Each structure stands twice: as structure tokens, then as C-alpha cells.
Amino acid sequence: MSYADHLFIKMCQDILDHGVSTEGEKVRPHWEDGASAYTIKNFGVVNRYDLSREFPAITLRRTALKSCMDEILWIWQKKSNNIHELHSHVWDEWADKNGSIGKAYGYQLGVKHQYKEGMMDQVDRVLYDLKHNPYSRRIMTNIYVHQDLHEMALYPCAYSMTFNVTKDPDSEKLVLNAVLNQRSQDILTANNWNVCQYAILLMMFAQVCDMKPGTLLHVIADAHIYDRHIPIVKELIARPTYDAPTVKLNPDVKDFYQFTRDDLIVENYVTGPQVKNIPIAV
Template sequence: MTKFDEQYRDLVFRAIVDGERVVDRTGVGTRKLFGETMRFNLQEEFPAPTLKKLFFESAKKEMFWIYQDQSNDVRLLREKYGVKVWDEWEQKDGTIGHAYGYIIEKHKQIDKLIQGLKENPHGRRHIISLWDIEELPYMSLQPCAFQTIWSVNRGKLNCQLVQRSGDLGLGVPFNTAQYAILVHMVAQCAGLEVGELLHTITDAHVYDNHVEPLKEMLFRPIMRDVKPQLHITNRTQNFYDFLPNDIRLLGYDSHPQIKLEVAV
């Protein structure tokens, strides 16, 4: 099984069996764990689940919308990329408010990150934060995966993704994949190799209505021969020159999709 499956299956199992039962913001109810971290060596394989299908294209395109388009416009996400993951949070003006891409653009964060990694690779202040306190009241959903901390070691770019709230059924595999892609792109732009991705989740939870479908996933047979690899065909070092079709997931296979309802 993939390194992602090993860690993800353990997280889901422990949340279902040992997680604290709480009533959450959505009213659906969750079983939650505190302070969990998954760790991946991106040179070995791309972190993708085989126990259930990863919608790689949607994850990739939403990441482009946030970090390259630096947009909060849900209509752009739908019309340019055909992705509808933000439809439930779309406001009357067609946006998600002052969230995600809006904050990246406001503070020029991706540009500052790449420049900083080039000029001072061993600096300890390479951080992107989407948690802009002044803007929080103007967001339709405050960011879950809200911070990345970047560090260079022996010429390899490492990244810690910090997620305050992680929906293990739907959001977490999606977010891990997105930020693994981002590490590959930023590393190429900064002239570095990829290193490790740490995915830290403060509140890692399974929604009550996801428990039975995820139990099915836990007992699926392991796909032992799958070892996904990310391939970038465009060797540009300009972050804004990448196109979604330049980034491909090779050697990936999985069991079928598990249908889960989004808690809004």
C-alpha cells in the first residue's frame, strides 16, 4: 500500500473507534482526534490514496485557482476549470469573500516565498498564512488548511502544512495532494529538489454520516503495486507559466469513489 494509505487508514480507523463524539459547527456531529501529523517523502512517491479514488484533477485545479490565479471568484473556478467544490459557500457576489486566493494576492505571498527561498534558502521565516485576522469576518468559510512553513535541508524543499480542521473523509486527502503539488512547483521555481511534506491536523475528524462508508474503505484489499509519481512536463522557473496540463500523476490506480456528503 502507499505511504499515504498506511497513515490515512490508521487516522480514519482511530477517529471512528476512539474519537471523541462532539456536536460541531455544521450540526452533523463528528468523532475527532487532536493533533495528528502525516509525513511523506515526496521523492519516494506522491501521497495519494488507493483505498478510495483521489479526484486529482479537481485538487490540482483548485490549487491553481488559489495560488496562481489568486482568486476568490467561484465563477472563475467553475468556468475556467470546471470545478464546483466551492459552490456551497458562494456568496451573492459570486465569491467566497476575502478568503484563500484573495489573501495570497493581498500580501503577494507566493512571490515573496519563492524570492525568499532563492535569496535565503536557510531562513526560518518562509511562511504563507491565510489566517488574516482583519479579513476573517469577510470570509464565507475561514481557511481550514491555513498555513505552510517551508524549510530547505541539503538542497531539498520541505513543507509543513498546518490544518486547523480536517474532514478525514473528504478534505484531508484532497488537501494533502494539493500541497504536494505545490511543493513540487515551488521547488522547481526555486531551483531545489523536493523533500518532505508534513501534514499537521489539529482537529482531525470523521463526520457521523461518513462513518459507515469509511468503514467499507477500511476493509478494502490493499493495492500493493501502486506507487504514484508526479511528473511536470514544463521546466519553467516562473510560477505563473505553469499550466494544469503540465502536471500529471503517473502510475496511479485506486478502488472506486466512496460517496460522502459535504457538511456545510
């Protein structure tokens, strides 16, 4: 199996076996029929993926990797908060009549801030530091901006990235690592989607900064499985698994702002059947 399968199965089984139920508590999410959406949850789940060994896509079912890249480019490259600039429909339920999700996600990454070196947004600040001061311990982003929360259609779930550069003794190239912090995650619908998104982001940043992709550390404060997802998860983690796919980027792209989803190359991705009609709590 892929290592991502191993971690996913282990994480899900641990939540099923030892998770705390929120049933009967006052919870915000609800199902389409109006019923409260309860969860079983674990606090403080930490998963580590070594991108130098394999790409962290699960094979239990297919993760739409091109769509993952499209959404991460929507947030980090286009710095957009309008779903009309996104090819998928995962954000439709949170958008207003004009397609906006408010001052969330890409909006925050596009806000320019004053630094000693000049005005930059958070993405350009990361790229600047990786190229000019790679051993800095201050290379990070944050989109959980309290003053703007009231103008966000959805509070950011994956809210912070911290980048850290190391060096292998037998290589001239530096290694780019990152920590993804997430306050909350719907494990069935979003876990591998987010892992693959930020793995691709790390790969893109490494390529344009002439580095090698290293470790993606994923920290989830509230890792949960919704009550109506439990039978789906049990069936999913009992499936056969396969080897991880080969995932690469077009090596000719040297500017982060020139990447498109067509620059993602996916080979030998063998998976189980897709899980359809998953109920979504909102």
C-alpha cells in the same frame, strides 16, 4: 499499498477506535435536512510524507489530482476568491451570487505587504526567499487574518505553510520541505485532497527554485469523521490497496505563474472505485 494508504487507514482507525464524540454538543455544521452534524475527532494528528520516495495519493479510491492542482493554482497562482475562475464545484455552496467567497484563501495571498525589499504578496515573498535566502527560517504564509474573518464565507481550514530548506550530503541540489497547518479537517472528503494539493504545490515551488521536493508535514488540529460518514469510512479502509502512482510535472516550466493543470503528469494510478453521494456538512 502506497504509504499514503497506510497513513490514511491508520489515522481513520485511530479516530474510529479512540476518537471523542461531539454528539449532543453545540456544533456549527449541519446536514442538508437541518440536523446537527456531529463528529468523532482526534486532536493533533501529524502525518509525514516523503515526496522523494513516492507521491502521497491514496489508492483506496481515486483522488482527482488534476482538480487538486487546479484548485491550488486558483488559490496560490491566480490568488482568486471567485469560483468562476475554478473548474470544479467544491466551493459553490459558500459563494455569493457573484461567485465570491469573500476575503478568503486566494484573496489573502494576493494582498501586497511592505518588506525591506519592496512590496510583495505572500506567494512572491516565499519565491523570493527560496531563491535568494533559502536557509531562512522565516519563509511562511498565513491566510487566517483575524481582521478579515467577518468578510470570509468560510474561515480557512488549511491556513499556513512554512517552508524549510535542507541539503542531502550526496547531492548538489537543495531539498524543499514544508509544514501544512490545518485547524480542522473532514477526513473523508478532504484529507487526501489537501495532502495531494500541497504536495503538488511543494513540487512546483521546488522545480521553479531548482530544488528537489522533500518532506510534507501535515499537522491537523481537529481531525474528524462526521457521524454520517462512519459507515463509508469503515468500508473504504477495508478495501484492497495498490502501489502509489507516478506523479511528475512538465520539466519545461520554470516560472510558477506559467503552470497549468495540464503540466501535471499522472501515470499508473490504479485505485478502488470512487465513493459517490457523500453527504456534506455545511
